[in-house]
Amino acid sequence: xxxxxxxxxxxxxxxxxxxxxxxxxxxxxxxxxxxxxxxxxxxxxxxxxxxxxxxxxxxxxxxxxxxxxxxxxxxxxxxxxxxxxxxxxxxxxxxxxxxxxxxxxxxxxxxxxxxxxxxxxxxxxxxxxxxxxxxxxxxxxxxxxxxxxxxxxxxxxxxxxxxxxxxxxxxxxxxxxxxxxxxxxxxxxxxxxxxxxxxxxxxxxxxxxxxxxxxxxxxxxxxxxxxxxxxxxxxxxxxxxxxxxxxxxxxxxxxxxxxxxxxxxxxxxxxxxxxxxxxxxxxxxxxxxxxxxxxxxxxxxxxxxxxxxxxxxxxxxxxxxxxxxxxxxxxxxxxxxxxxxxxxxxxxxxxxxxxxxxxxxxxxxxxxxxxxxxxxxxxxx
Amino acid sequence: xxxxxxxxxxxxxxxxxxxxxxxxxxxxxxxxxxxxxxxxxxxxxxxxxxxxxxxxxxxxxxxxxxxxxxxxxxxxxxxxxxxxxxxxxxxxxxxxxxxxxxx
Ligand code: SF4
Numbered sequence: 001x002x003x004x005x006x007x008x009x010x011x012x013x014x015x016x017x018x019x020x021x022x023x024x025x026x027x028x029x030x031x032x033x034x035x036x037x038x039x040x041x042x043x044x045x046x047x048x049x050x051x052x053x054x055x056x057x058x059x060x061x062x063x064x065x066x067x068x069x070x071x072x073x074x075x076x077x078x079x080x081x082x083x084x085x086x087x088x089x090x091x092x093x094x095x096x097x098x099x100x101x102x103x104x105x106x107x108x109x110x111x112x113x114x115x116x117x118x119x120x121x122x123x124x125x126x127x128x129x130x131x132x133x134x135x136x137x138x139x140x141x142x143x144x145x146x147x148x149x150x151x152x153x154x155x156x157x158x159x160x161x162x163x164x165x166x167x168x169x170x171x172x173x174x175x176x177x178x179x180x181x182x183x184x185x186x187x188x189x190x191x192x193x194x195x196x197x198x199x200x201x202x203x204x205x206x207x208x209x210x211x212x213x214x215x216x217x218x219x220x221x222x223x224x225x226x227x228x229x230x231x232x233x234x235x236x237x238x239x240x241x242x243x244x245x246x247x248x249x250x251x252x253x254x255x256x257x258x259x260x261x262x263x264x265x266x267x268x269x270x271x272x273x274x275x276x277x278x279x280x281x282x283x284x285x286x287x288x289x290x291x292x293x294x295x296x297x298x299x300x301x302x303x304x305x306x307x308x309x310x311x312x313x314x315x316x317x318x319x320x321x322x323x324x325x326x327x328x329x330x331x332x333x334x335x336x337x338x339x340x341x342x343x344x345x346x347x348x349x350x351x352x353x354x355x356x357x358x359x360x361x362x363x364x365x366x367x368x369x370x371x372x373x374x375x376x377x378x379x380x381x
Numbered sequence: 382x383x384x385x386x387x388x389x390x391x392x393x394x395x396x397x398x399x400x401x402x403x404x405x406x407x408x409x410x411x412x413x414x415x416x417x418x419x420x421x422x423x424x425x426x427x428x429x430x431x432x433x434x435x436x437x438x439x440x441x442x443x444x445x446x447x448x449x450x451x452x453x454x455x456x457x458x459x460x461x462x463x464x465x466x467x468x469x470x471x472x473x474x475x476x477x478x479x480x481x482x483x484x
Contacts, residue, residue, distance in 0.1 A: 252440075
């Protein structure tokens with residue numbers, strides 16, 4: 001949109017950075033988690049860390065939906081794709097995600113009918129065009145994406161389609177944030193809240209972070225200045241001894257979220273008792289399954305699935321990366337055995353994954369500059 | 382895939398009230414606006430699009446307010462920035478970092 005360039009203005013970025021630096025208490029270290037993979041992407045792409053004082057560290061959170069899909073679910077999806085009657089429809093991001101032995105891309109090369117789609121509605125169209133086949137939509141994503149899947153299921157129900165179903169791997173953000181707050185490994189000073197998830201759920205579900213954990217959260221937009229401004233708001237709160245939920249991204253996110261999106265979401269989906277997150281393990285009530293009422297569109301009810309749990313590969317440290325305990329380059333296989341072309345872990349697959357973002361844009365990062373002895377690493381504080 | 386992209390509504394499809402034609406950086410596409418029933422979407426409105434659905438209406442007033450905030454900060458620090466810019470060691474930063482920011 002027409003504002004985009006203004007949200008990337010380097011002078012404004014420096015002015016904000018100067019303000020942020022002024023708010024740092026001498027000797028204090030600050031650690032903020034950006035929950036959403038979209039933020040991770042912007043942070044690396046635009047070298048945001050180079051603008052920040054040394055006292056502030058950004059750690060990457062679990063908010064990349066592709067990154068958290070466990071291997072067993074990928075295997076189940078490939079099992080579905082192997083049925084000769086099935087056309088598997090998936091977002092492009094899923095194609096390289098490794099399962100226990102194969103990815104969608106491998107399965108496709110081996111003859112499975114797997115199609116890349118931009119929208120669940122494209123999958124619905126495939127079902128209409130192929131009445132003799134069964135189209136399964138590989139549904140992934142947080143609350144940003146789940147309402148779109150729900151709308152598509154409602155549409156399929158209204159049109160009486162009998163050859164469309166979804167394999168739901170939708171996850172919910174709040175339990176993941178809870179899991180991170182409860183994990184002893186990490187001491188955080190505040191959160192950059194996920195901008196687009198919040199368009200749906202609004203800002204009130206984050207209240208517990210301020211109320212029970214006494215930490216501030218600022219819902220942030222995705223432009224470089226959005227992120228800097230959100231960090232500034234976090235710093236202001238900390239300097240005033242406040243911990244509140246604030247909305248920096250109010251041009252897009254309504255405080256109450258999107259009621260219609262939430263209502264279609266609860267019409268079609270319900271919480272699963274348990275769901276495994278790659279790297280984070282089982283988290284209760286953290287994922288969505290299709291309600292009984294829409295059983296005719298639920299691939300898990302229509303097909304037999306192996307449902308075998310596969311342990312993450314030993315070399316993979318995605319769990320630590322997803323919890324923000326490790327930086328991507330601290331993983332032993334980063335950039336060597338694990339690259340975007342040959343990912344071992346999921347964080348390397350999606351452009352929103354911390355490892356892929358760092359691999360693609362890491363040349364701007366403070367640590368690299370430091371290692372290279374660049375003067376920029378010093379003066380940009 | 383979690384990212385949304387802003388688009389502007391060009392046309393409302395009268396026969397399909399849940400569809401609209403939008404312009405996304407010059408690309409025209411039909412998308413579903415059924416999740417914004419209560420927003421009474423009009424031609425010219427800006428919306429955030431994600432996987433073929435409009436998720437939220439973008440509030441221009443709020444966008445302007447946010448920019449105003451940034452402008453104000455800019456003013457307050459203009460002098461400091463001038464000093465920053467006249468400093469020799471910062472030439473490199475001037476040369477390098479803005480590019481990084483503009484991507
Ligand atoms: S480098 Fe690869 S294996 Fe290591 S944490 Fe990142 S994605 Fe996982």
